[in-house]
Amino acid sequence: MSQVHYLTTPLTDEDIMNLKAGDIVYLSGTIFTARDAAHKRLVDLIESKEELPFPLQGAVIYFVGPTPPKPGEPIGSAGPTTSYRMDSYSPTLIKYGLKGMIGKGKRNQAVKDACKEYKAVYFGATGGAGALLGKLIKEAKVIAYEELGPEAVRMLKVENFPVTVINDAYGNDLYEEGRRQYEVKD
Amino acid sequence: MREIAYEDIVKAVKNMVIHTATNLPEDALRKLKEAHEKEKSPVAKKVLEQLLENAEIARTEKRPLCQDTGLAVYFVKMGQDVHVTGGTLTDAINKGTEEGYVEGYLRASTCDCFTRANLKDVIGYNLPAVIHYDIVEGDKIEIEYAAKGGGSENVSRARVLAPAQGPQGVIDFVKEVISEAGPNPCPPIIVGVGIGGTFEKAAVSSKYALFREAGKPNPDPAVAEFEKELLFELNKLGIGAMGMGGTETVLAVHVEKNPCHIASLPVSVNVQCHSSRHNHITL
Ligand code: SF4
Numbered sequence: 254m255s256q257v258h259y260l261t262t263p264l265t266d267e268d269i270m271n272l273k274a275g276d277i278v279y280l281s282g283t284i285f286t287a288r289d290a291a292h293k294r295l296v297d298l299i300e301s302k303e304e305l306p307f308p309l310q311g312a313v314i315y316f317v318g319p320t321p322p323k324p325g326e327p328i329g330s331a332g333p334t335t336s337y338r339m340d341s342y343s344p345t346l347i348k349y350g351l352k353g354m355i356g357k358g359k360r361n362q363a364v365k366d367a368c369k370e371y372k373a374v375y376f377g378a379t380g381g382a383g384a385l386l387g388k389l390i391k392e393a394k395v396i397a398y399e400e401l402g403p404e405a406v407r408m409l410k411v412e413n414f415p416v417t418v419i420n421d422a423y424g425n426d427l428y429e430e431g432r433r434q435y436e437v438k439d
Numbered sequence: 440m441r442e443i444a445y446e447d448i449v450k451a452v453k454n455m456v457i458h459t460a461t462n463l464p465e466d467a468l469r470k471l472k473e474a475h476e477k478e479k480s481p482v483a484k485k486v487l488e489q490l491l492e493n494a495e496i497a498r499t500e501k502r503p504l505c506q507d508t509g510l511a512v513y514f515v516k517m518g519q520d521v522h523v524t525g526g527t528l529t530d531a532i533n534k535g536t537e538e539g540y541v542e543g544y545l546r547a548s549t550c551d552c553f554t555r556a557n558l559k560d561v562i563g564y565n566l567p568a569v570i571h572y573d574i575v576e577g578d579k580i581e582i583e584y585a586a587k588g589g590g591s592e593n594v595s596r597a598r599v600l601a602p603a604q605g606p607q608g609v610i611d612f613v614k615e616v617i618s619e620a621g622p623n624p625c626p627p628i629i630v631g632v633g634i635g636g637t638f639e640k641a642a643v644s645s646k647y648a649l650f651r652e653a654g655k656p657n658p659d660p661a662v663a664e665f666e667k668e669l670l671f672e673l674n675k676l677g678i679g680a681m682g683m684g685g686t687e688t689v690l691a692v693h694v695e696k697n698p699c700h701i702a703s704l705p706v707s708v709n710v711q712c713h714s715s716r717h718n719h720i721t722l
Contacts, residue, residue: 431684
């Protein structure tokens with residue numbers, strides 16, 4: 254049965270090992286945004302042994318390209334983007350301490366394997382719920398790659414941000430299991 | 440000949456663009472509510488609940504429903520007894536699109552195919568719009584609009600089947616496309632299927648199928664029956680809301696059928712996510 258957890262970032266190995274595919278998690282604390290272009294730069298920095306714009310240990314990255322904020326608001330609508338575009342970069346980040354990723358859609362086997370080997374999880378947020386999710390982001394600050402526009406790296410403060418565990422550190426996959434449960438075979 | 444001023448078109452398009460980004464249309468909302476009632480999986484039900492709540496927040500607080508505010512796609516029916524003064528219709532639609540996306544605080548999502556550089560300072564904010572024209576009788580201009588997100592376009596596919604594959608071949612192909620798409624296009628989805636015509640005619644038809652009121656059957660009873668069959672088949676996949684498993688994967692299937700060449704059977708599947716942002720104006 255699916256469990257509900259309330260977690261605050263940074264996440265620890267213990268936090269991760271308590272999570273199972275299908276669990277609902279309300280995340281609070283600081284998370285970081287990055288999409289394809291930013292991921293490429295982060296991995297390049299790791300490979301050339303340079304310092305990253307934020308500490309990776311225990312971090313959670315949110316795959317999102319928000320709409321521009323209205324005056325007086327920290328951020329516009331901010332739901333998840335499709336995650337597979339980050340598949341070639343995520344394993345490296347996980348190896349260097351990343352504990353959680355938030356997005357939507359399937360991940361490849363390399364990402365699932367990295368989650369198992371280095372204790373990390375992939376969370377799904379509700380795609381297309383950008384108005385609702387944007388409201389739960391209390392602060393947003395661009396901390397790197399401003400020139401990338403919606404793809405810049407932002408530091409977000411979130412409160413009870415609702416996500417579901419898709420891939421846990423035990424090799425389970427909610428997309429596969431959920432579908433198997435409701436599939437009608439001819 | 441009736442005259443319509445360029446500026447009036449710009450203004451009407453702009454207002455439609457801004458309104459549509461934050462107001463989920465009645466038909467999509469009704470379909471989501473039905474899915475929420477019918478859904479058997481508690482996890483998927485929770486997702487559908489969030490989507491309904493999201494629509495409410497978007498409407499009352501004027502926040503975009505989704506951060507992917509799409510590329511602007513239009514189907515225009517231009518009456519042949521109307522003349523646009525002060526500029527071209529295409530320019531007016533593009534200008535209205537740009538102003539709407541800027542003033543509505545929507546996202547600029549057009550980029551160069553290869554360099555991936557955003558085109559907002561090159562061509563214009565979220566430009567160019569994708570515009571399909573038809574010339575019709577009368578002295579009015581009807582402009583149908585959709586803000587089309589990338590997630591559901593990415594899983595859309597076209598294929599030219601052999602005539603012998605027939606209706607079963609079409610069903611198999613559509614099932615294959617939706618099954619492979621899984622959670623990626625933000626289900627629950629609406630599926631537009633264009634059958635027949637030429638390769639590109641099938642593709643445009645599948646897009647136009649998505650402009651129909653959600654769940655409204657094709658006027659041809661045989662095609663309507665085929666839509667029902669497809670809907671039933673697709674919901675057997677068990678993908679569910681956001682792909683987390685469930686009984687309500689597809690909200691509606693719309694099929695547009697065209698005569699085709701004796702040698703071919705083109706089929707195109709265009710997917711629309713639950714954030715089905717559509718609207719139209721008549722000038
Ligand atoms: S597929 Fe639709 S709902 Fe999902 S992120 Fe894209 S535009 Fe938004």
